[in-house]
Amino acid sequence: NSKHYPIMKILVGLKRVIDYNVRVQVKPDGTGVVTDGVKMSINPFDEIALEEALRLREAGVAEEVIVVSIGPGAAQQQLRTGLAMGADRAILVEADEEVQPLTAARVLLALVEKEQPGLVMLGKQAIDDDCSQTGQMLAALWDRPQATFASEVVVADGVATVTREVDAGLETIQVDLPALITVDLRLNEPRFVKLPDIMKAKKKPLDEMPLADLGVASGNFVNTGTFAPPAQRERGIMVEDVDGLMSALKDKGLV
Amino acid sequence: MSKILIIAEHDSQTLNASTAKTLTCAAAIGGEIDVAVFADSVDAVAAEAAALDGVAKVLTVTTSDNGFRLAAALAPKLVAMAEGYSHVLAPSTTFGKDLLPRVAALLGVAQVSDVMAVLGSHEFQRPIYAGNAIVNVTVPADQVMAGTVRTASFAAAGTGGSASIEAAGSAEAPSHTRYVKLEASGGERPDLQSAPRVVSGGRALGSEENFDIIYQLADAMGAGVGASRAAVDAGYVPNDMQVGQTGKIIAPDLYVAIGISGAIQHLTGIKDAGTIVAINKDAEAPIFEVADIGLVGDLFNIIPELTQKLG
Numbered sequence: 001n002s003k004h005y006p007i008m009k010i011l012v013g014l015k016r017v018i019d020y021n022v023r024v025q026v027k028p029d030g031t032g033v034v035t036d037g038v039k040m041s042i043n044p045f046d047e048i049a050l051e052e053a054l055r056l057r058e059a060g061v062a063e064e065v066i067v068v069s070i071g072p073g074a075a076q077q078q079l080r081t082g083l084a085m086g087a088d089r090a091i092l093v094e095a096d097e098e099v100q101p102l103t104a105a106r107v108l109l110a111l112v113e114k115e116q117p118g119l120v121m122l123g124k125q126a127i128d129d130d131c132s133q134t135g136q137m138l139a140a141l142w143d144r145p146q147a148t149f150a151s152e153v154v155v156a157d158g159v160a161t162v163t164r165e166v167d168a169g170l171e172t173i174q175v176d177l178p179a180l181i182t183v184d185l186r187l188n189e190p191r192f193v194k195l196p197d198i199m200k201a202k203k204k205p206l207d208e209m210p211l212a213d214l215g216v217a218s219g220n221f222v223n224t225g226t227f228a229p230p231a232q233r234e235r236g237i238m239v240e241d242v243d244g245l246m247s248a249l250k251d252k253g254l255v
Numbered sequence: 256m257s258k259i260l261i262i263a264e265h266d267s268q269t270l271n272a273s274t275a276k277t278l279t280c281a282a283a284i285g286g287e288i289d290v291a292v293f294a295d296s297v298d299a300v301a302a303e304a305a306a307l308d309g310v311a312k313v314l315t316v317t318t319s320d321n322g323f324r325l326a327a328a329l330a331p332k333l334v335a336m337a338e339g340y341s342h343v344l345a346p347s348t349t350f351g352k353d354l355l356p357r358v359a360a361l362l363g364v365a366q367v368s369d370v371m372a373v374l375g376s377h378e379f380q381r382p383i384y385a386g387n388a389i390v391n392v393t394v395p396a397d398q399v400m401a402g403t404v405r406t407a408s409f410a411a412a413g414t415g416g417s418a419s420i421e422a423a424g425s426a427e428a429p430s431h432t433r434y435v436k437l438e439a440s441g442g443e444r445p446d447l448q449s450a451p452r453v454v455s456g457g458r459a460l461g462s463e464e465n466f467d468i469i470y471q472l473a474d475a476m477g478a479g480v481g482a483s484r485a486a487v488d489a490g491y492v493p494n495d496m497q498v499g500q501t502g503k504i505i506a507p508d509l510y511v512a513i514g515i516s517g518a519i520q521h522l523t524g525i526k527d528a529g530t531i532v533a534i535n536k537d538a539e540a541p542i543f544e545v546a547d548i549g550l551v552g553d554l555f556n557i558i559p560e561l562t563q564k565l566g
């Protein structure tokens with residue numbers, strides 16, 4: 001294969017979400033979930049996407065890793081963490097209200113057109129809205145291939161070979177770059193941030209721009225009404241031993 | 256009146272049970288319901304879809320080289336087919352999750368993921384935050400509604416129908432995306448997503464070899480087998496056995512959790528189970544808060560005894 005592929009940029013999405021260890025609670029008035037004083041973090045899947053992008057850069061496949069967050073000014077914290085992990089620069093697209101996947105995909109498309117990355121790596125889902133849409137929507141609008149739910153990514157000669165975690169097992173597909181990849185949990189284990197890296201990250205570039213500057217309309221398509229806590233399961237009975245378990249199952253007609 | 260297009264899911268030979276569940280959701284919306292079958296060879300799957308209760312028409316689209324597995328092949332064709340439909344639905348499986356957002360974006364509409372209840376033709380309930388909150392959402396009635404259906408929330412539609420089957424052309428994969436292979440680990444056991452009984456093992460099993468006692472118990476019960484993420488990550492079992500927020504969401508009549516602590520992400524996957532049985536050596540494990548029947552003890556003593564007594 002004699003074709004020359006330029007070394008590429010990778011764009012990584014980092015969404016600011018409630019930390020996965022927090023037991024999320026619905027506000028009593030049903031207008032949302034409790035966020036006051038709650039720990040915020042990078043969406044766990046996005047950390048994995050960033051880790052993979054950094055490894056591709058370290059392997060010489062990519063030369064620059066750019067992290068992007070669309071959200072409130074406070075998402076600077078998550079971008080700084082991404083820079084401390086090793087990203088080269090960060091872009092914060094400021095949006096005051098909730099950003100739904102179609103809007104996020106349109107914003108990312110505008111950045112893709114500007115930055116011309118060879119790969120965009122996102123999480124397979126954001127653990128707040130649990131939508132699992134943004135990457136596929138971006139790939140559609142970009143008119144480029146998508147490889148979702150990745151558990152292994154190999155990039156060579158302008159092609160990504162991606163193993164995907166699907167319901168039936170592990171599927172492998174090949175996509176030509178530029179392409180969109182969304183990552184699953186087993187792709188890698190993200191590195192820990194070290195203190196000197198946090199200091200260094202403070203000097204790395206972080207651009208801020210309002211969402212409107214990218215020519216993307218804000219405003220949401222799915223109108224969110226009331227929030228309710230889920231139906232609770234009741235604690236049942238405890239049995240002493242296997243015979244107790246057998247007879248409890250028999251009572252319910254299950255054995 | 257609504258006119259609904261459902262995208263069928265199949266393994267190239269048989270229709271996946273998620274399609275019949277998506278059909279039940281569509282029936283709750285009401286209106287005329289058609290099913291689109293994309294396949295390299297459409298006949299067997301189309302016949303199965305046509306036999307589902309409440310289907311008006313089955314539209315078949317021929318693909319090649321496993322193109323039916325690729326969102327990039329299906330999405331443009333579905334956009335053309337969506338003309339005249341008020342709703343396009345797919346199951347919230349990895350197939351539907353991969354495909355439908357690509358269709359929605361090309362249609363310029365938002366998507367409602369994981370519909371768990373239908374409140375009106377354009378109003379739905381869906382879970383967010385790993386099921387810690389349920390939210391009511393409304394989508395504009397003057398646009399196509401694109402939605403994936405949380406199959407654990409709907410029973411499968413019955414059979415006995417005899418819908419007409421119409422050829423609707425073909426779909427080609429763009430040259431930029433190529434299917435390579437599928438390594439399916441599924442064996443003889445009942446399918447995890449539709450099995451009425453499921454036995455799952457967690458990190459406590461300690462090794463791939465030890466996990467055998469879970470399979471033995473499952474076989475004695477005629478159950479499907481699942482696992483926690485920790486068990487999958489540790490390599491005791493393949494990825495397609497993971498139950499939970501980022502694995503499979505299931506609703507068996509009986510779920511037996513063995514050596515699983517009951518993390519919120521795991522519980523998300525079993526909320527709709529009929530009866531939950533928990534076996535764990537730690538009486539304080541959170542799994543007992545949701546279990547209908549709990550047994551505290553060492554699984555390595557309990558499971559062989561239970562298997563033997565059931566056998």
Ligand SMILES: Cc1cc2nc3c(=O)[nH]c(=O)nc-3n(C[C@H](O)[C@H](O)[C@H](O)COP(=O)(O)OP(=O)(O)OC[C@H]3O[C@@H](n4cnc5c(N)ncnc54)[C@H](O)[C@@H]3O)c2cc1C
Nearest residue numbers: 457458459483484485499500501502514515516536537554
């Ligand atoms: C974004 C995200 C998504 C996730 N998605 C999922 C998901 O889809 N599914 C999922 O399962 N997890 C998921 N997790 C992981 C989840 O948080 C837990 O880490 C995981 O479920 C723990 O698995 P476990 O219960 O097997 O292990 P542990 O939590 O380690 O529990 C092991 C249990 O075994 C018991 N035990 C030990 N020895 C014995 C014995 N000899 N006999 C009886 N009991 C014993 C212990 O008391 C303990 O309760 C996710 C996490 C994140 C961050």
Ligand SMILES: Nc1ncnc2c1ncn2[C@@H]1O[C@H](COP(=O)(O)O)[C@@H](O)[C@H]1O
Nearest residue numbers: 013014070122123125126131132133134
């Ligand atoms: N506001 C956002 N900022 C940055 N990345 C985002 C944002 N929303 C979504 N993403 C990316 O898209 C992925 C899927 O999100 P979702 O479609 O909301 O489940 C996330 O894991 C992120 O990588």
